[in-house]
Amino acid sequence: MKLKVTIACSVIGILFILGFTLVNIAGEKNSFATALAPSAQRSHPARGSFSVSDTVYDFGVISMKNGNVNTEFTIQNLTDKEITIKTIVTSCMCTSAYIVGLDETVKGPFGMPGHGGAVPPANEIVKVGESRVIKVVYDPNAHGPAGLGSIDRFVTLTNSDGQELTLEIKAIVKP
The missing domain is CATH 2.60.40.10 (Immunoglobulins)
Structure with missing residues (x-):
């Protein structure tokens, strides 16, 4: 039983880290477009x-x-x-x-x-x-x-x- 809990916690931890990493990567890609946007927002x-x-x-x-x-x-x-x-x-x-x-x-x-x-x-x-x-x-x-x-x-x-x-x-x- 203890092994199952340890495995479940490990899987959840890995998924959390993976999700966090993917969100940050997507954010970095979007930040490039966002960095360009302010110059385009002015007349x-x-x-x-x-x-x-x-x-x-x-x-x-x-x-x-x-x-x-x-x-x-x-x-x-x-x-x-x-x-x-x-x-x-x-x-x-x-x-x-x-x-x-x-x-x-x-x-x-x-x-x-x-x-x-x-x-x-x-x-x-x-x-x-x-x-x-x-x-x-x-x-x-x-x-x-x-x-x-x-x-x-x-x-x-x-x-x-x-x-x-x-x-x-x-x-x-x-x-």
Whole structure:
């Protein structure tokens, strides 16, 4: 009987330590995204060669039953040379992004690398003084019931000089 109690206590102790370790590892991974988030939460008049007034959009409470939600960010070239947006990638497969040109043509979808094939290059030239709309679409049903609660997703644009601009969307997902 004493042996069974010792074994049971040992198993519970090991499970506790394992659980604690996994929570800390997950926390460290999330802390990287969290460390990036504060810089994205402020309004940036200029970030590298891109200019954008707001880098964060909060949808508030959204419902899975109502389907996709979207928002638009306007980026502008306030430099003295044209800029090429080389790539646009998202942080999750539930999020996609599109470039809306001056003539209303749409390029995309751009998504998460490695999910659903290769992400196409953006190769969008933005001349001096021009702007582009980056349309971001979030699918609250992409993760099923596991997708309920608070979400934080990112869209990263990279120009031909390697400079990045990160846009962020937030929401609280309800059934």
